[in-house]
Structure formats: structure tokens, C-alpha cells
Amino acid sequence: MSPVVVSGMRPTGRLHLGHYHGVLKNWLRLQNSAECYFFVADWHALTTHYETPGGIAEASWDLLTEWLAVGIDPERATLFLQSWVPQHAELALLLGMLTPLSWLERVPTFKDQQEKLRERDLATYGFLGYPLLMTADILLYGAEEVPVGADQVAHLEISRELARRFNFLYGREADAPARVADAEKRMGKAWTRAYRDLVQRYRTAGDVQAVEEAQALLAEACSLSADDRALLLRELQGRGREILVEPRALLTEAARMPGLDGQKMSKSYGNTIALxxxxxxxxxxxxxxxxxxxxxxxxxxxxxxxxxxxxxxxxxxxxxxxxxxxxxxxxxxxxxxxxxxxxxxxxxxxxxxxxxxxxxxxARPAELRDLAKQGAARARRRAEGTLDRVRAAMGLVLGDDHPR
Missing domain, CATH: 1.10.240.10 (Tyrosyl-Transfer RNA Synthetase)
Structure with a gap:
């Protein structure tokens, strides 16, 4: 089976050659080798432009138009508007129930964007919680790979951690707590305290160094069997039965498209050539x-x-x-x-x-709208299968009466 790939763009204006060489050429390659879901991230645009949303709708249609113009094929990739697939919002809400606040506050772009966009009031839940929506965008489709540049790998990490945390909370074996407690007893009080400190560091702060320290700690605990060590390491990392797929970064070639002044081509530098x-x-x-x-x-x-x-x-x-x-x-x-x-x-x-x-x-807005409707319908069918598993795992009421 082909790998599932998900990627999106915020509708913030007409595309330029930097977008074409940096992102869209990769999409053109991927649509021939993967099951691709490419979406217009109009809800994401609201996280920073909620006060001035007037241009988002027009920019969304421009984005779809230009994707088709460069050769993205709706027969080989599913193209849709994010806001036409409400499952994105539902999964983001459900993930919010189990996401530690500290995880959102340490996302690399949170403080960076607040600093860069000082003229906008970004002290909102939508801006703080955008990583949840981003994670929902990815996990809804069981994406195994997400195309990112090397500088964006850290941004994907919260999606991986949330998939892992969800699977741990809702895919854990029923007897796991008792088995963990027995293994801790065999370690002794001092070792258990050290182990639990590492668990706390990893789960609340996402400190990956804690995993390496735990591996070393458990390796030195002579009273533990190999199965005990594996169990305690899974416990620390929060791994359980896979309900949500943990996505991998698909590193794409960093095609740095120079602008008219030699800097990276960017609208913020005023050095672009539009498509x-x-x-x-x-x-x-x-x-x-x-x-x-x-x-x-x-x-x-x-x-x-x-x-x-x-x-x-x-x-x-x-x-x-x-x-x-x-x-x-x-x-x-x-x-x-x-x-x-x-x-x-x-x-x-x-x-x-x-x-x-x-x-x-x-010149064919009705046909463009039909393509978006068809893409959204395909995306909803795929997304609903994921949400059925999520709702069941979280103990929500299912059945024929659920308003799908």
C-alpha cells in the first residue's frame, strides 16, 4: 500500500516562485507515489488573522486554483478546504482534553510568532492551541509521513507526542498498572523515585533526554528482567496499542528559492515573483x-x-x-x-x-467548487473512520444515532 501523506497551506495570498520550488514541486512528486491529502488551512489562517478575515475565502480559492495550475491532480490527490471537514475541529477538541498546557507553551513557534507579530493580539486560545489543530490535520488521515524541511521537524514533534500519549492513555493493556507497580517494587524505593522523576520530566516537559537517562537507569537495575525494563520504558514514553498513527517527518529537499534581492523569496521581504x-x-x-x-x-x-x-x-x-x-x-x-x-x-x-x-x-468557479466538494467528501470519509476509533477509545456514545 502507498504511504499516506498530509500537507496544507494557509491562504494568505497569491503564491510565488518560492512556494513552487520550495513546496509544490515536492507535492507533484508525492502525488505519484503516495496517498496524498492536500488541504487549504483556512482555520489556521484565523489563528493570526481572526480580526481581519475578509480575504481568507478569496485567498482559499486562489490557492486551489494555483495548485491545479502547477499540476496537482485531483484524481491522484485529495484537495479540500479544512473548514469543510468538521472532523478536524472535533479531533482537535478531543486532543485538547489530554494535552498538558506546558506542551503547547514550549512549541518553538509560539513565542517566536508572538514576538514577530507584535502588532496583533495573539494572546488567544486559538493561537495557543493551533498545534492541536495541526495535529488533528495529520492524525485524522493516519498520515505516516508529513513533508517538512529540516527546520520544521521540531514542529512535528508535538503531533508525534500527542499520538503516543493518546495511545498510552486509551490503548494501554488492562493489567499494565499492576505490572508496572510490581516492577517498581522489584527496583526498590530509591530507583523508583529516580524513575518517576524521569517519567515526570518526559511527560510534562517533553524532555527527550529523560528517555536516554531512563534507559541507562533501567539497564543498571539488576533486579529487573528484560520484560520489566521494556514495560517501564514503554510506561515512561507513554506507548500503548496504536489507535492513532504516530507520523514521521518526510524530509524534503530544502529548495531555497532566492528572491529579487538575493534573500529567500518571501512576501514579507517584498522580493517575489507571483505565479x-x-x-x-x-x-x-x-x-x-x-x-x-x-x-x-x-x-x-x-x-x-x-x-x-x-x-x-x-x-x-x-x-x-x-x-x-x-x-x-x-x-x-x-x-x-x-x-x-x-x-x-x-x-x-x-x-x-x-x-x-x-x-x-x-474562469470556472463552479467547477472549482465541485472539485473542492468532492475532495472534502473523500476526506470526511477517511477522517470519520479515525474518529470512530477515537470516540470508542474515549468511551463516547456511538451507534446509528451519531450525527455523522
């Missing part, structure tokens, strides 16, 4: 890109490593073209506009079919 940008605007942006400041005059030699234009050549040009740029720049054999000319052609060539397909879908 649907007018060709004349693209030409103007690329023609007026800054170059090596040492090249004041045409005859001045330059250094490609200090030129943002060369950074784009490394994305769009083959080895022969890059050699031509380096040699011509260092010797002043070519001018900056001459260097930019083939780059302009390459970018326009890449964008032309994307813009054409985007215009096709933008």
Missing part, C-alpha cells in the same frame, strides 16, 4: 534586479557570488550557462542586462503554462 504575474511585470522586475555593487560601469569586472542575479541562474540555468555567466561577469565580457536576458526567458517560459491553467480554472 500569475503579468509577463511585463516579470520582465521589469528581473531587468531592474540589483547586481554586484562593484559593477558601477559596464567595463567593471564583477563577482557572481555577490550578485542576486547569479543566485537565480543557479536555479534556472544549466552548467554551461552558469559558466558563461561566471566568466563573462568576472572579465566584464558581458553586461548585467545581457546576463539577465536568458534568465528572463527561462522564468517566463516556466510561468506561461502555469498562468494559462490558472486562467482556465479562475
Amino acid at each position: 500569475r504575474e503579468d509577463p511585463d511585470s516579470v520582465r521589469q522586475k528581473l531587468r531592474t534586479m540589483p547586481t554586484d555593487p562593484a559593477r558601477v560601469r559596464r567595463q567593471d569586472p564583477g563577482d557572481p557570488d555577490k550578485c542576486p542575479v547569479f543566485a537565480l541562474h543557479q536555479v534556472y540555468s544549466d552548467a554551461q550557462r552558469r559558466e558563461w555567466v561566471v566568466a563573462g561577469c568576472r572579465s566584464a565580457g558581458i553586461g548585467c542586462l545581457e546576463c539577465k536576458s536568458p534568465l528572463i526567458d527561462s522564468v517566463l517560459e516556466e510561468l506561461a503554462p502555469i498562468r494559462e491553467r490558472a486562467e482556465f480554472w479562475a
Whole structure:
């Protein structure tokens, strides 16, 4: 069976080449080898834009349009709006019942985003609790893999920990507490106190070092059998029968798309080229890109490593073209506009079919809406199976009267 992969994007405006090279090209590869669920994270957009939600709906349709325009295929991947699958909210609520507050407060982006977005009031439950919604997005579909960059692996860890904690609380063997108590007695009081301190460190603070210390502690406890050690380690880590799948990070190639100023392409830097940008605007942006400041005059030699234009050549040009740029720049054999000319052609060539397909879908809002409905229906069917297991494990009333 193909692995299940889940990923989403917040609808915060039109996509640019950074999104295409950094995320969407990976999605295009994954849709051919995995069971993919790609969703518009409109509820997530509200966690930071709840005061100004006016543009979220339009941006959501723009996002779907541009996914289709780059080649995401609704026959090979399930595309939907997060808010059209209410099971996301239900699972996030249920996970909230068992999530320690300290776990949410230590999520890497919590304080970082509050610092970066000081102009917004982010002292809300929605912002604090967004990792629960993110976790629900992933666990609902039994995702085995979540495509992330190396800098995002830590963000996935809370989803792994919550799946583990849920499975421990609701998938634990009935006799596990008694067996743990017997094993602790065999360890003795001092060793048991040390072990319980490690359990507390791991469960409340997510201190992974506590797991390694527990392994060493249990290995030295001569009174324990191998089965006792395995039981106590599972107890510390909170592992039980698998009800929710613990997702793995699918590390994707970090395609750093340079912007017009040489920094990473980002709307916050104002250095982007949009996927649907007018060709004349693209030409103007690329023609007026800054170059090596040492090249004041045409005859001045330059250094490609200090030129943002060369950074784009490394994305769009083959080895022969890059050699031509380096040699011509260092010797002043070519001018900056001459260097930019083939780059302009390459970018326009890449964008032309994307813009054409985007215009096709933008002119068919009813068909786009139907695709979103079909995707949401498929997503709900998959999500409901997970929630049936979750409700049963948590002792909630099931049966024919449940309003599915």
C-alpha cells in the first residue's frame, strides 16, 4: 500500500516562485507515489488573522486554483478546504482534553510568532492551541509521513507526542498498572523515585533526554528482567496499542528559492515573483534586479557570488550557462542586462503554462467548487473512520444515532 501523506497551506495570498520550488514541486512528486491529502488551512489562517478575515475565502480559492495550475491532480490527490471537514475541529477538541498546557507553551513557534507579530493580539486560545489543530490535520488521515524541511521537524514533534500519549492513555493493556507497580517494587524505593522523576520530566516537559537517562537507569537495575525494563520504558514514553498513527517527518529537499534581492523569496521581504504575474511585470522586475555593487560601469569586472542575479541562474540555468555567466561577469565580457536576458526567458517560459491553467480554472468557479466538494467528501470519509476509533477509545456514545 502507498504511504499516506498530509500537507496544507494557509491562504494568505497569491503564491510565488518560492512556494513552487520550495513546496509544490515536492507535492507533484508525492502525488505519484503516495496517498496524498492536500488541504487549504483556512482555520489556521484565523489563528493570526481572526480580526481581519475578509480575504481568507478569496485567498482559499486562489490557492486551489494555483495548485491545479502547477499540476496537482485531483484524481491522484485529495484537495479540500479544512473548514469543510468538521472532523478536524472535533479531533482537535478531543486532543485538547489530554494535552498538558506546558506542551503547547514550549512549541518553538509560539513565542517566536508572538514576538514577530507584535502588532496583533495573539494572546488567544486559538493561537495557543493551533498545534492541536495541526495535529488533528495529520492524525485524522493516519498520515505516516508529513513533508517538512529540516527546520520544521521540531514542529512535528508535538503531533508525534500527542499520538503516543493518546495511545498510552486509551490503548494501554488492562493489567499494565499492576505490572508496572510490581516492577517498581522489584527496583526498590530509591530507583523508583529516580524513575518517576524521569517519567515526570518526559511527560510534562517533553524532555527527550529523560528517555536516554531512563534507559541507562533501567539497564543498571539488576533486579529487573528484560520484560520489566521494556514495560517501564514503554510506561515512561507513554506507548500503548496504536489507535492513532504516530507520523514521521518526510524530509524534503530544502529548495531555497532566492528572491529579487538575493534573500529567500518571501512576501514579507517584498522580493517575489507571483505565479500569475503579468509577463511585463516579470520582465521589469528581473531587468531592474540589483547586481554586484562593484559593477558601477559596464567595463567593471564583477563577482557572481555577490550578485542576486547569479543566485537565480543557479536555479534556472544549466552548467554551461552558469559558466558563461561566471566568466563573462568576472572579465566584464558581458553586461548585467545581457546576463539577465536568458534568465528572463527561462522564468517566463516556466510561468506561461502555469498562468494559462490558472486562467482556465479562475474562469470556472463552479467547477472549482465541485472539485473542492468532492475532495472534502473523500476526506470526511477517511477522517470519520479515525474518529470512530477515537470516540470508542474515549468511551463516547456511538451507534446509528451519531450525527455523522
